Amino acid sequence: MNTKITAGIDIGSITAKAVVMEGDKILGARVQFTGYTAKKAGRDVFDGMLGEIGMPPDRVECIVSTGYGRNSIDFADKAVTEITCHGAGAWFVNPEVRFVVDVGGQDSKVIRLDDSGKVVDFAMNDKCAAGTGRFLEVMARALEVDLDDFGELSLAGIPAKISSICTVFAESEVISLIARGETRENIIAGIHESAASRISAMARRVGLVLPVMMTGGVAKNKGMLAALEKKLDAPIQVSEYAQVNGALGAAILAARM
Amino acid sequence: MSDMNKKTVDPGKDNRKIKSVSRMKEIMTHYYIDAKTARESGKKVAWITSGGPVEPLIAMDVIPVYPENHGAMVGASKMGVDLCQKAEEMGYSSDLCSYARADIACAATQGGPIGGLPEPDFLVCCNNICGTVLKWYEVAARYYKVPLFILDTPFIHREMRKEAQQYVMSQIEEYIAFLEAQCGRKMDYDRMTDVGRLAVEGLRLWQAVLDTAAHKPSPITAFDLFFHLGLIVTLRGTQVTVDYYQGLLDEMNERIANNIAMVPGEKYRLLWDNLPVWYKTRWLSDKFASHKACLVADTYTSAWSGVLPLIDEDRFLETMSLSYSQVYINISHDMMIDKLSEMIRKYDADGLVMHSNRSCKPYSLGQYDLQKMVMEQLGIPTLIIEADMVDERHFAESQIETRIDAFMETLKS
Known part of the structure; x- marks a missing residue:
């Protein structure tokens, strides 16, 4: 041994x-x-x-x-x-895992593995922090919500549309949604959906293979996990x-x- | 901690230096002096696009000047950001090609590495490389108040039809008439034939230089080729270019005979796609070398000689319609993948590195599809790095470093 x-x-x-x-x-x-x-x-x-x-x-x-x-x-x-x-x-x-989605502080990455655990292909977000932990952090601050509650609240909402892919512009979009009286839960759900869209586009580019495991600090966020499962149309395991x-x-x- | 940061004694460094470099610098310096003093020597200056037909200009004794070559110099001397910003202040979009932005700013401020390009007497624009050059040259034509000749080459999907050939051929006739009007004298067709032969000879020698990289280990890398490419672009059809590439070829063959590797301990052989990242060639070259990876070939420097099979040197002017229409970025993805496969086989490449170049849209469009095709059909891994050829604001060093390191880790595993 x-x-x-x-x-x-x-x-x-x-x-x-x-x-x-x-x-x-x-x-x-x-x-x-x-x-x-x-x-x-x-x-x-x-x-x-x-x-x-x-x-x-x-x-x-x-x-x-x-x-x-x-x-x-x-x-x-x-x-x-x-x-x-x-x-x-x-x-x-x-060892069954063939696809890893890692969402960290300032980057998100998707990794495709072969039968022996070797990396076959990967993609990372480029020059932009949308779809990363930092994006969620900025949004939580704009909404005055504790980051730990952020995911949970998202599960209670119907996603409001956030169209900007830029973190800074998305923040102003969120502010105008607040002004229009959109509920906090819906806005938060929209934010998670927006981040999940970015990540799922990367995953599809590399070629999604099941089973999928999510890693990185953001995997603790239940809202993000749900949004990603929906976008990828696949169950996602979270590593302990x-x-x-x-x-x-x-x-x-x-x-x- | 990375291999790159370790200081090692490298006794082979002097051996690896390419001796022809100094000759190249000398030729380019003379060329720019001639161009800058053209007025005094009574010669005409024409600005021409990088993929444009230069041979008739040489035959008419006109000095060709390449704003794109100048753009590359701006990038290599790291003056890109300031000049691009200047162009943006003038009102040009930051999404415009950085060669165009840098050049327009140089023209307006006499800035840049050589204090601006010599003013043109007329302009020759061929759209076989992109559509941006049309507007860029129109801007230059208005700015300098000089005539502009546009050569329109149709996009080639699979084959070049007879009608398309005739369409381009008739424009080449117009081009010569345009040159005759600008220079106030007739074209000397015997001279044109000689220039055509010299162009073909230069292209053959350049291709032979590129082919030396098929040897293992390679005596040269794509990063060196980016530099040595200068003459085949600017002074194609001259004796000086032929002599230069003969010298470079001899030097490469000597290196092969002495088993000199450009990347010491070469273990991985990679192909590069798209233009260089001019301000980071050293960094990228060191980065790949630290992984014992040699960039043995690229789709960019091979674009000029890639059309050699289409040229008949005895009918140079006629076959120009074929060769100028079918340059690498004016052809379909089906044709590109054929060329890529051929290169991957010829140079025995282990991987493909694609520069998704924010400036060069026609070159970068479809790279993800090409990547997929390469992985599926040829089974070799590919890496896409996002950057820009001149505008350093689009280069994220630590992100790119991670991508390259991770790509090399997958290749090694």
């Missing part, structure tokens, strides 16, 4: 995540805000996680970094992109490690090194 101790560190635009594993067993995981420097966030989330489980850093044999800040983690043995890591993480949770899936994949790849 593989007892190699490995870690994965995923530095995203909003949060930093770390996972430590012994072979196939997850020993610990941690999420914190990335803050100003990716480098410091990487060190802190790694040390914090090891502190929680009382493991000295020198026991970790191999570290893989991923995410936007992957190249700033100088104590990692290798940097791997979040595409490969999310594929590996989802595959670990359920959704938010740390990239770091999990990185730790798995570290075990293979």
Whole structure:
């Protein structure tokens, strides 16, 4: 049995995540805000996680970094992109999975896997944060709703039409919907539908294959999940490690090194 | 942390430098000096589109000037954003081609890397590369108050019909009459025949240079070809171009004989589609090289010599109607996929990288369909990166870096 101790560190635009594993067993995981420097966030989330489980850093044999800040983690043995890591993480949770939808802070990506878990094709949002966690955050703020309640409220509404694909313009659209007396629930449902449309267009471009798994912090949002299931016309599994899936994949790849 | 950031000692670096580069710079400098001093030497200057028929101009001793080549210089010298913004201030849309925006701004401000292009005596516009050039050249014609000749080449879906050939042929006759009127003298057809032969010779040599990349490891990359392409575009039909490419070809063959790889330890061979990202060629070149990937060929630099089979050098003027109508971006996707497949086989490419170029709509339209066709019919992975050839505001470095790294990870796995 593989007892190699490995870690994965995923530095995203909003949060930093770390996972430590012994072979196939997850020993610990941690999420914190990335803050100003990716480098410091990487060190802190790694040390914090090891502190929680009382493991000295020198026991970790191999570290893989991923995410936007992957190249700033100088104590990692290798940097791997979040595409490969999310594929590996989802595959670990359920090897039946052929398609991964990851919605993170400032990007959303879709990844198609083959029978052996290898990435066949992928797409990411380009130069625009519509259809990402940040888009939902901006909208929640405009509507003065706590982000944690945002998804739940969306399930109670009939989607109002949000036509702009730009986050900034969509915010003004939301403000005018409020002025017109549209209910908060309907507006929120519309926002989720708009974000889901962007992601499903990417998924169809790459070629949707079932089963689908959703990863990333936004997978916790039930409204987003429902909107995506509707747009993709397919059930979506949510990994219990959704938010740390990239770091999990990185730790798995570290075990293979 | 990435391979790119590691400082390594590279003893082969000097060996890999292409010696012809200095000769190329010398020729281009002379060419621009000649163009800028044309008035003093009593020569005419014509602005012409990159895919336009330059040979009759050479035969008439007119100096051809290429706003698009100039646009590439603007991009490579990273002056694109300022000039594009200037054009936007003048009222041009930010969706307009960045070559057009940069060039229009240079004309209005005498700005850019060479202080603006020499003023034209007349303009020659061929729409085989895009529709934007029509309006762009109309703007230039009004601005400089000079005559404009438009050569209209029909889009080719599968084959070029006789009627279409005759239509273009009759315009080539009009083109020559236009040149005779502008220059105040008759065309010397013996000279035209010689120029035609030199053009074909230059194209053959250029194609032979491109073909050296079929060797493993490749002695040259597409990033080098983007630079060496200059003469086949601007001075096709001259002896200086023939001599230059003969020298470059000899140098490449020598590299093959000495087994010099442009990308040390070449492991992956990729094809590039669309124009270069002029302001990022070094960055992209280093990025791919860090993955031991060599861009062995591209649809752009091969576009000029790609029409060689259509030219009969003994009937150069007549066959111009065929060759100028069937350049790579004036043909259907069915014809494009044929060309792509041929290149993928010839250069034994492992993957295809497509630049979705915000400026160049006819080149970028349908890339997702082409991507699908390449993946399904040829089974090789493709990557699309969104950028712009000159306007750096459309280049998101960390997003593009992630895409390239992820693409290379899938190729390696």
